Every structure is written in C-alpha cells, then in structure tokens.
Amino acid sequence: MKNKLIHRRTMLRSVGAATVGLPLLEEMLASTAMAATPTPEAPVRAFNVFFGLGIPAPLQMEGFQGVLEPLQPLSKKLLIMRGVDQVRCDEKGINAHYDGATAAFTAEPPDGEAKSGGPSIDQVIRRTHYPDGLPKGMVPTLVGGTFFRRSRVGRYVHSYNMDGTVAATIQEKPRELFDRVFGGVAVGGSDRSERLKRSVLDTVVEDYRHYTGANSPLGVSSRSRVADHLDRIREFEQRAFAMQHQQENGLQVPPRSAIPHGGPADPGGQGIDITLEELSSEWRLLSDVYALAVQMDRVRFGALTFLAAGERIRLTGDYEYDGEKRWEFDDAGQQNASGDRGCSHEWWHKFNEKKQNEALRAHAHMKMREVAYFLSALDREDCREPNGRTILENSLITISTESGDGRHNDVKRELSGVFHCITGANGRFKTGQIMDVGAEGIDVYNTMLNAFGTQDRLGPKKRDARQIDSIRA
Numbered sequence: 001m002k003n004k005l006i007h008r009r010t011m012l013r014s015v016g017a018a019t020v021g022l023p024l025l026e027e028m029l030a031s032t033a034m035a036a037t038p039t040p041e042a043p044v045r046a047f048n049v050f051f052g053l054g055i056p057a058p059l060q061m062e063g064f065q066g067v068l069e070p071l072q073p074l075s076k077k078l079l080i081m082r083g084v085d086q087v088r089c090d091e092k093g094i095n096a097h098y099d100g101a102t103a104a105f106t107a108e109p110p111d112g113e114a115k116s117g118g119p120s121i122d123q124v125i126r127r128t129h130y131p132d133g134l135p136k137g138m139v140p141t142l143v144g145g146t147f148f149r150r151s152r153v154g155r156y157v158h159s160y161n162m163d164g165t166v167a168a169t170i171q172e173k174p175r176e177l178f179d180r181v182f183g184g185v186a187v188g189g190s191d192r193s194e195r196l197k198r199s200v201l202d203t204v205v206e207d208y209r210h211y212t213g214a215n216s217p218l219g220v221s222s223r224s225r226v227a228d229h230l231d232r233i234r235e236f237e238q239r240a241f242a243m244q245h246q247q248e249n250g251l252q253v254p255p256r257s258a259i260p261h262g263g264p265a266d267p268g269g270q271g272i273d274i275t276l277e278e279l280s281s282e283w284r285l286l287s288d289v290y291a292l293a294v295q296m297d298r299v300r301f302g303a304l305t306f307l308a309a310g311e312r313i314r315l316t317g318d319y320e321y322d323g324e325k326r327w328e329f330d331d332a333g334q335q336n337a338s339g340d341r342g343c344s345h346e347w348w349h350k351f352n353e354k355k356q357n358e359a360l361r362a363h364a365h366m367k368m369r370e371v372a373y374f375l376s377a378l379d380r381e382d383c384r385e386p387n388g389r390t391i392l393e394n395s396l397i398t399i400s401t402e403s404g405d406g407r408h409n410d411v412k413r414e415l416s417g418v419f420h421c422i423t424g425a426n427g428r429f430k431t432g433q434i435m436d437v438g439a440e441g442i443d444v445y446n447t448m449l450n451a452f453g454t455q456d457r458l459g460p461k462k463r464d465a466r467q468i469d470s471i472r473a
Helices: 069-077 096-103 121-129 174-182 205-212 220-241 276-295 331-335 345-349 358-377 441-451
Strands: 046-051 078-085 142-146 272-275 301-306 313-321 324-330 396-400 420-423 433-440
Touching (some): 046 121, 069 078, 069 358, 121 301, 121 396, 142 276, 272 276, 276 301, 301 358, 345 358, 420 441
Parallel strands (some): 078 433, 142 301, 272 313
Antiparallel strands (some): 078 420, 396 420
C-alpha cells in the first residue's frame, strides 16, 4: 500500500510547528505517480565550515597519516582538495589572516572591516534554488561559531549576501543558537524569561501523539523518525538549557555560558586562557544544536566556525584521540611566553618544514577532530534520507580556512595551498579521494556553483573562467 503524499505544511499545525520542525519524511516526497513535477529527492543545502589558522601545505601532503587523520573515517564521503590558490585575494598592507579568511567561500578579498568583496557559495546557491525564499518557518541562514578573535568580522563570519554584507547575525553561545532555531514560541506574552519557563515541546505534544499513534497517516519508519524527534529535542533542551523537568515550574532561565564571549573573548587581541575540555564541550554542544537544526530541516544554508582566523588562545589540557593520549597542550608554558606571544597562533608563525612542529600538528589534528565531530553528526543512520544517502552526502558542505602556510613572510605562499574539503552534494562531486587540483579558489568555487546550475558567478564578470572538471562526478 502506497503512503499518501503529505505536505510539510499540513503537519504540526500548532504554534510549535515553526519552532520544532520535522525531518524529511518519505510521505513528503512526491513520486512520478503522484505529481507531474516530482519533488527533488533531497532539499538543496549548502554550508560553510571554517577553522582558523589553516594547515601548512607540506603537512597536507601526509594525507591521513598526519593531521588529517580524524577525517579518515569519513574519507569515502569527502573530496579533499590540495593546491587551491587564493592569492588574488591579497590586499597590500592588510594582514593575510583577513584576506584569507574572507576569501574562504567567496574567493574575494574583504571590502572594509565588515564586508566581503562578494557573496559566499551558500548564498549564491540559496538565491538560485529558493528565489522566492525558503519554506515558511525556516531559518533563512544560520551562522554559528566558537571563536575568540573578533577584530574584523571576516575572522569569524563566513556567510555573505550577494552585496557582500553578512548573511545573518552569528550566534556564539549554544543557548542562543538553540533559541534562534527552536525558541520562537511566545507563552504568556513576549517576555523572554516567561517563555523559557516552558519547553518548546509542550506546544506540539498533541500533534506528535497523533502522528505517532495508531491512526497516523505515516508509515512505520516515518512514525519512528517523528517519535525520535521528541526525545532528541528534549535531550538538546536539557544540554543547552540545563532543564529540570521534574520540577513543577518547568524550565528555568538558562545559565550563562562559562567561557568568554563578545569583548571578553578578545581582550585587546592578547588572547585568553582556556582548557581543551572547555573548548571542546562548548563547540560540540554548539555543533550538535546546529546539526539538529539541519536534521530537522529547520535550516538549509549557513556557516559554522571553529576558531577564528588568526585565533589567539592559550590552550591547556591532555589531548586524546582514539583512546590514546597524543599531546599535552600548554601553549604559554611550552613557549615560555605570556599574552599574545604565548598563544597557539605562534606555532604557525614558527612553522619550519624541516622540523617536527609537534605543537602545531597537535593543534591542527585537534581542529580536524572537532570538524569531523560535526560532519559525523550528519552521517548517522538516523540521518539517512529517502534517496538512501545521509544528510552529509546529500548536502554541499565546504570546509576551508585562511592559510596554506602561516609564517607571514611570503604572501603568495601563505595564500597558496589552502586546505579545502567538500562533500558530494547528492552526487555532484567526486568523493573518496585526496586530489591535487592546482587551481585558483575562484575557479574551484565557480565550478561548484555550476554543478548547482546557478546563474550568478563569483568574481569579475570579464574574467576568463576555468572549469575544474576533475572535481565533478
């Protein structure tokens, strides 16, 4: 028996519908027998994931035997591109961290301190595939990040509109990111503290009972997926809001994040002291909430940042990977310095390809571990969509950074060999390999856009374009 086609707008009609959302269910996908124009197998999605300071090009040559090791479990679903050149984005007299960070996902230099010279990949795709806007209730663009350097917006924001302005306000606290995605229910007035006394789940519980009960129009697998939502949202509410459901008064106003944010996160550019546990816990909760928003189809475009360009933190703590202690972080102590001179940033300035660079390697490996954590959250079995692929496989996720070197003594070398990695985007790109593309970022990006059928292109209109056919599936 074929399931009846159900439109997303008919489900969860209560006030909570816009705040909780649903995963993509089989019953929401039109078949050729049901509609003359079938709905695509999976929605078009594009996200930019940025990590600060980069991976020196010589270390990239080691593949999964070096700092890229944490990406190996996902290697069949990734295309790692070496030899991507962002030199055209260099501006004389401007720190290469700014140039490289703004070039990531735009292939354009900055336009002042708060703008890019053009749009980012995600927004060009969004403009093409959703010219009239996304479905009602969705977050148009979601930008989040864990970062501690903010002298210029380009250091930490990586989603830009067609005119180069930032595509959305960045949420740097897990609680605020959760509230941006799921916290739109007004209860007892517009006062935020009053609203937070109730779970967003309370507004949709009757709808969930209907769609998971005996009279549900959904199939068995879809009912199971819907039922899983309640448990998953409850889990994230507990983690993000420290909820105590056994209390009669319900949800209390969430406590403040324990780590620095805003101005205190970048005190004069001198850096902050932070433990690996604090850093990882904050990032993982933030990335879990972001991944949950994607899983629930609340967001299809945006950017996520793990540590800003030119990051300045003094990290401490044991670093373990795969059950093995790999390094003991103690940036200030190991460099016998304080302030900015004792920050992890300095390991990149001291990079020497004739030496082991143990501290830099440990930091870069840790960055890849945390990026892989986010990617893995979109590749679980419960993220598998009706076309058989996971959300990770169906989406375009572009991972990049600002630098291919870091020593600040050769701009061309610093903005060449910038690490890039992309997912398959529902079969549009080759995956399962590390490829030496040897191309300008603008040509790589425009090739990616061409695969999505976009009319807009990055960079000057009169520039001779080069298609990088080697990355196309």
